[in-house]
Amino acid sequence: MxxxxxxxxxxxxxxxxxxxxxxxxxxxxxxxxxxxxxxxxxxxxxxxxxxxDEARITRTFDGNLAWGTFAARALDRYREIEAKSGISFFSEVGCLFAGPAPKSEQDYIERALTVSRTLGSNIETIAPSDLGQRFPYLAVPADFTGYFESKRAGYINxxxxxxxxxxxxxxxxxxxxxxxxxxxxxxxxxxxxxxxxxxxxxxxxxxxxxxxxxxxxxxxxxxxTRVMARTVALYEIGEREMAIFGHMPSTIVLGDREEDHIYILPPVPYPDGKTYLKLGGDTEALSFARLEDAGAWFRSDGSAAELAHLARVALQLMPELAGCPVTSAPCVANFTPxxxxxxxxxxxxxxxxxxxxxxxxxxxxxxxxxxxxxxxxxxxxxxxxxxxxxxxxxxxx
Known part of the structure; x- marks a missing residue:
């Protein structure tokens, strides 16, 4: 037919x-x-x-070759898509990873460095003694090393x-x-x-x-698949905070486990006319098997408990956020085995x-x-x- x-x-x-x-x-x-x-x-x-949403981190630095390859191939086409469509969506502000020194070749950072060499990505290693001077907005333990990807990295809308x-x-x-x-x-x-x-x-x-x-x-x-709830924290940024955070790269701070990593987006204007710095994590356990439950989650403001957790982490990592109004928003992540x-x-x-x-x-x-x-x-x-x-x-x- x-x-x-x-x-x-x-x-x-x-x-x-x-x-x-x-x-x-x-x-x-x-x-x-x-x-x-x-x-x-x-x-x-x-x-x-x-x-x-208005911002998602983009980078090729990844501990898995397939995911790093997918990102690199996509990033290489961003400017062409922008030029042909007349719609801008990529901010090449770079992406910083910060974490403790790898303990073995199987650690995420070592795997990501290997993948980056395969993909030809330029990753700058920043010694703990220099990290605070280069990125003063971020307060991390004194033994943390930085891994900075300045090109093909930043965030997309x-x-x-x-x-x-x-x-x-x-x-x-x-x-x-x-x-x-x-x-x-x-x-x-x-x-x-x-x-x-x-x-x-x-x-x-x-x-x-x-x-x-x-x-x-x-x-x-x-x-x-597991359709999992995710809550993001949104800090409203004023002129004082823009002077501190306005030129920061996208940032990922590594935890003891991969699910403990915290991601941070630079200040970005949102449709409500305000500018927000966003951060989130990967620890929530709520999942959805029905359309009704997923819909109810999207109609909510996310988890109050997760917002409180993210707010504690945010003030530890970025003390200058103290006093900024903070709200939350819902999202979902779709995981495969x-x-x-x-x-x-x-x-x-x-x-x-x-x-x-x-x-x-x-x-x-x-x-x-x-x-x-x-x-x-x-x-x-x-x-x-x-x-x-x-x-x-x-x-x-």
Missing amino acids: AVDFRFIIIGRGMMGAAAARHLSSMADGIALIGPREPEERKAHHGVFASHY PRALVRAQAKLAEQGGVSLIEATVTSLRDAGSHVEVTAGGRSYSAERVLVAAGGFSNFHALLPRPVD TGYPYAGFTQSPRIAVLTGGNFVAAKSSDELGRLGAVLLAEGRLGDKDFGGELTPVFAAA
Whole structure:
């Protein structure tokens, strides 16, 4: 039968919009389906996305070669995307890691230094005696060493990046359909997609719905992921604080365990007209298995207990924040048991899935979108794209 589209991408977030842009240079007959950001978050009862924010850290420094490669490939395309779309989203302010000296070759820092050499990234090692002088905004233990990536690092505005991707996708011939997909069915010769009360058909479909990929029965079988609650602290920055923090790089302070790391974004203007310095961690244990629970979390202000924890850490690391108003916001992180994103086909040869950001994927979203596009167009991913590592794991039938 004739289909409405050759390919449909479900999910208009960071990975889905990137997949649509890349696929537009490979094929015709593409649709990108997903809702826009709700105007009133606390009154919205549909799906959400985690890119509803103004800043995400970007860097290639990573203890895993695949993740470092995904980031480097994406970063190398940022300026081209900005130039072609006319939308700026990348601030190349650098990224600083600070932590104790590695104890073994398996420590995160040693692995990241090895990956950086492989990728050709320029990482400056800053001795503990010099760290405080170079980065006076940060108060860390006297034995901490710094690892500073000045190029191909800083932060991106995820909202602006998604706008840029969608704009270029549409210019490339992609049909943008502003609706929420509520059902998906392999009809044998094609896939039927229901969105916004209408039905669409396609030869192949890519589900790139982030933490919402298992909701609305979009997949023949749910992928094995944990959708975890995350709370961020937002410090309102005034003129005094801008003099102290205004030129800081993105910063990650290492803890005893990887989940104890704290990330800090420089002061960034937000839509409410205020400027915020944001920080967050990776320790919350609340997870969601139902759309209703995830939606309720996004309508909240996050966890008061986590905000209190982050506020204590913030004042230890940045004492000059004392007295600044602090608020919180909710987010979710979508973790896979493999530690890698999923990019592969489901039990249906016509339905593929791209998800599993593992709390580190925003910076790599353009490359992950490219992998989703290659998957749809060619039917598989090769070794140079880490195809084996990205094989989806599905929940038991």
